[in-house]
Amino acid sequence: MKANMKHGIALAVLAASLYALNAPFSKMLLPYLPPTLMAGFLYIGAGLGMVWIAVIQKAARRSRPEKNLTRKEMPFTIAMILLDIAAPIFLMLGLSLTTAANVSLLNNFEIVATAIIALMVFKESISPRLWAGILFVTASCLLLSFEDITSLSFNTGSLFVLLACVCWGIENNCTRKLSSRDPLQIVMLKGIFSGLGSLIIGLLIGERISFWASVPLVLLLGFAAYGLSIYFYIYAQRILGAARTSAYYAVAPFIGVLLSLLSFREIPGILFLAALLFMLVGAWLSSGDKPLRKAGKISPVRKEPVKQGM
Secondary structure, eight states: OOHHHHHHHHHHHHHHHHHHTHHHHHHHHGGGSOHHHHHHHHHHHHHHHHHHHHHHHHHTTOOOOOBOOOGGGHHHHHHHHHHHHHHHHHHHHHHHHSOHHHHHHHTTHHHHHHHHHHHHTSOOOOOHHHHHHHHHHHHHHHHHHEEETTTTEEOHHHHHHHHHHHHHHHHHHHHHTTTTBOHHHHHHHHHHHHHHHHHHHHHHTTOOOSOTTHHHHHHHHHIIIIIIHHHHHHHHHHHHOHHHHHHHHTTHHHHHHHHHHHHHOOOOOHHHHHHHHHHHHHHHHHHTOOOOEETTEEOOTTOSOOOSOO
């Protein structure tokens, strides 16, 4: 295996591992910080972390061959920021109403949302393999969305997580239009402006910080689970390509589940294990999808990275 290929795999697995920290540790910190404010601080942590990296690179006089964002990408940049304000809020609300393990697995619904939006809005072709993956992921999400399969009572926390995934699915398609630009700049803008938006909303709806000592921990979590994860993921995609990178990145939800089970000692039931099996199959099928060829050209399906919940 070539050295650069090993480097790409290491970056992809590192990105997945970093994002997997989000659900269990956010669950731990939620009692000390309201959901909307927490979502804001997570993104601000990502943005400030990227500013810190940029300062270090400038001090070290490292050249940056990346292209900056232009006015042409402004509509997609604004949409990306607004969706990144809404999605983490929904995710934090979901975390407050359901288990961290469920959230980690439900995050894979982002694959479904991204594919459907790409098909319906951006008119992209989807291969039979990806449709099969969508079927399995959807079945897994349905199992996880019901507290009791006999009564079919819907779990409100699961609904909020799915709403977050839909927001991130739309945001993924917007980010595709920006993927040729500087990843550091993209994450910096995402973090600072999305974070500030969430903080303003949180304060307007009456949320307040009761335990200020939790804020540095949330900022640090945001830097790792949001900032560094997206940053490393984009660079891994450039080395491996979208399909291979997403295949390695698919380990993120299952690392999250393991951390949740270890942290909260949440014993999974039969439905949870069944959903896990369906999700494993669905993630494998989706991550291995290859672009369709049509009229001598490669379809843009999954040509750009599909991240997990940013």
